[in-house]
Amino acid sequence: MRRPPEPRARYHAQIEAQTQSFANTLLPAFRELAKTAKILDMDALKRHPLIASIDLHVRSAMQNTRVVKVKFYDTQGRTIFSTDATQIGRDYRDNAGFISALEGHPLSELTHRDRFSAFDREIVDRDVLSSYVAMRTANDAPSPETTQHAQLSKSRRIAGADFKR
Numbered sequence: 001m002r003r004p005p006e007p008r009a010r011y012h013a014q015i016e017a018q019t020q021s022f023a024n025t026l027l028p029a030f031r032e033l034a035k036t037a038k039i040l041d042m043d044a045l046k047r048h049p050l051i052a053s054i055d056l057h058v059r060s061a062m063q064n065t066r067v068v069k070v071k072f073y074d075t076q077g078r079t080i081f082s083t084d085a086t087q088i089g090r091d092y093r094d095n096a097g098f099i100s101a102l103e104g105h106p107l108s109e110l111t112h113r114d115r116f117s118a119f120d121r122e123i124v125d126r127d128v129l130s131s132y133v134a135m136r137t138a139n140d141a142p143s144p145e146t147t148q149h150a151q152l153s154k155s156r157r158i159a160g161a162d163f164k165r
Contacts (some may be wrong), residue, residue, distance in 0.1 A: 004042075015129055015131045016106040016133055019131040019132075019133045020059065020135075022070070024135070025061070026057065026072075028052065029050060029054050030054070030080075030135065033048060033081065034073075034080060036073075037080040042088070043089075043090030045080060045088055046089065053086070054081050055081075055083065058083060066074045068081050069083050070082070070120055071115075073092060075102070076093060077095065077102075078090070078091055078092070078093075079091075079092060084118075087160055091098025094108070095132075097109060097131075097132030100132060101134045102134070106131065106132065106133045106134070107131070108129055108131040108132075111127070112126070112128075115145060
């Protein structure tokens with residue numbers, strides 16, 4: 001008889017599924033951005049017209065949730081979208097979550113943050129669960145060339161911490 005997964009593993013799987021579902025809804029816009037992002041420097045990428053459109057969609061979709069940040073990477077580990085615009089264009093190719101998603105393995109990691117920039121506010125004294133998944137359609141082969149990557153971070157309140165919008 002198979003034992004049910006531990007609560008922590010089950011929670012991570014749920015977050016990874018939510019991240020994948022969210023990423024799937026943005027895949028067409030993201031693919032379009034990824035096509036042109038390759039030739040753009042950091043400043044031009046931040047000004048790309050699709051950034052504003054994706055940002056609006058992401059913020060609308062994340063209302064009334066505990067999601068605090070959304071990022072998309074290209075296949076080289078470059079952030080081509082983030083709800084924290086200062087991260088657009090940065091290189092995260094050595095990030096363990098990105099590497100795991102690139103290899104076809106979703107990854108979730110729980111870290112404590114004293115301070116965290118989230119959407120248009122700062123969150124203090126929080127545990128943050130980040131999930132990394134590959135983005136591809138059902139027709140895509142699971143390869144680095146056809147797979148983009150999404151990171152979704154959720155916050156958990158810790159004892160004594162206060163959060164106000």
